[in-house]
Amino acid sequence: MKYALLIFVQLLFINCVSNNSSEKLPDIKAYYISVTGCKTDESNEGCAYFKLDNNHFDFGVISRKKNPRVTIEVGFTNTGKAPLLIIKADVSCGCLHVKYPHSLLQSNETGKLEIFVDTRAQEGAFNKSIIFKTNAENVVEIVRIKGMIKK
Secondary structure, three states, rough: OOOHHHHHHHHHHHHHHHHHHOOOOOHHHHHHHHHHHHOOOOOOOOOOOOEOOOEEEEEEEEOOOOOEEEEEEEEEOOOOOOEEEEEEEEOOOOEEEOOOOOOEOOOOEEEEEEEEEEOOOOOOEEEEEEEEEEEEOOOOEEEEEEEEOOO
């Protein structure tokens, strides 16, 4: 009886899988163009491009008493031809907070990112990163922050 039930379940699974495989798969090229605004040919005309003014910051040695919260401003430009949208910012630590524009930036428009580092609960060397995900040709850009925190 157990074997009959097992065979029935397997046949049911195979039938479900074969029925789903006949469905049309999404058009990957169209999806890429809709998300990035880029054509997939080599010209990449019509793409946004997320260009950071600076993506590495080294604070050297800082005092957490004198600098409990450090603010970094990073300029950026959409050097592409399509509107740029920053989709999200992922931080490597709960000590980081990021403010960024949530609206489209047109071609050649500039913007500002604000990164806040809470140093109160940290001591010693630190090396943090923020990963920005966009609709641009360069889908991901990383900002790195490092230094040494003393009491």
